[in-house]
Amino acid sequence: MNSASEPVSFAADALTLYGTAFASRVLLGTSRYPSLQSLADSIDAGRPGMVTVALRRQMNAQTAEAGFFDLLKARGVPLLPNTAGCQSVTEAVTTAHMAREIFETDWIKLELIGDDYTLQPDPIGLIEAAERLVKDGFKVLPYCTEDLVVGRRLLDVGCEALMPWGAPIGTGKGVVNPYGLRVLRERLPDVPLIVDAGLGVPSHACQVMEWGFDGVLLNTAVSQATHPPAMARAFAMAVEAGRDAYVAGPMAERDSAQASTPVVGMPFWHQDRH
Known part of the structure; x- marks a missing residue:
């Protein structure tokens, strides 16, 4: 543990x-912003390490507005294409290959939805798609639940990081299964884990960072805020604060009160009473 006189460097x-x-532990989605200007201002305010773009959805919607890709390119933030909306292994793999050709990157956030209501990932198909994409040279970031066994299988097929959800996509509920998510962190201590989906307010992000998670991915929590750029900045500060707290080493939780001010002996009036 570093002392106060030995700050943690960016490289470390x-x-x-x-x-x-x-450069940042925040990853930011680019969908459902009220305008391109709002998206641009949110990227500038949040200073994310990567921005995600859904090939299938963006091509049909937001990219119809001229300047979307020019905006992303001008900000110089690395792109993370994703396979949002895919519901089969073949569809996800094909979309990933299309994204690599269009965006000229091997990075892919792998989404393979198994349930239309909860938008929960299909664990079986996800593992199969991940294995195929890793063999094809992709840097796969799989969107999954907090299931430890599924996480291990994804690592077994070559994924080097996981993106477990906090709650179903777009709900803003925060972490609905704290036990499961913390077990995942404890059992996979050396694996980068980025909490993706379900976070609603900056305190949710700060909490998971305090637990030792490596980053968060946000979209709806920012794009659907009343003032998206302000919310992006708030999340960035919360993530930084949570990481700093984790690195600093929080005090141990206790079940009983303990005076913060040290005392020597007991005052005489207490001795007389007891």
């Missing part, structure tokens, strides 16, 4: 995925 504490260090 950067978010590192597949051997690449990123």
Whole structure:
């Protein structure tokens, strides 16, 4: 543990995925902003390490507005294409290959939805798709639940990081299964874990960072806020604060009160009474 006189350097504490260090532990989605200007201002305010773009959805919606990709390119933030909306292994793999060709990157956030209501990932298909994409040279970041066994299988097929949800996509509920998520962190201490989906307010992000998670991915919590740029900045500060607290080493939780001011002996009036 570093002392107060030995601050943690960026190089020593950067978010590192597949051997690449990123300038921020916040990843930011680009969907459902009220305008391109709001998106641009949110990226500037949140200073994310990567921004995600859904090839299938963006091509049909937001990219119809001229300047979307120019905006992302101008900000110089690394792109993380994703396979949002895919519901089969073949569909996800094909979309990933299309994204690599269009965006000229091997990075892919792998989403493979198994349930239309909860938008929960299909664990069986996810593992199969991840294995195929890793063999094809992709740097795969799989969107999964907090299931430890599924997480291990994804690592077994070559994934070097996991993106477990906090809650179903777009709910803003925060972490609905704290026990499961913390067990995942404890049992996979050396694996980069980025909490993706379900966070609603900055305190949710700060909490998971205090637990030792390596980053968060946000979209709806920012894009659907009343003032998205202000919320992006708030999340960035919360993530930084949570990481600093984790690195600093929180005090141990106790079940009983303990005076913070040290005392020597007991005052005479207490001795007389007791």
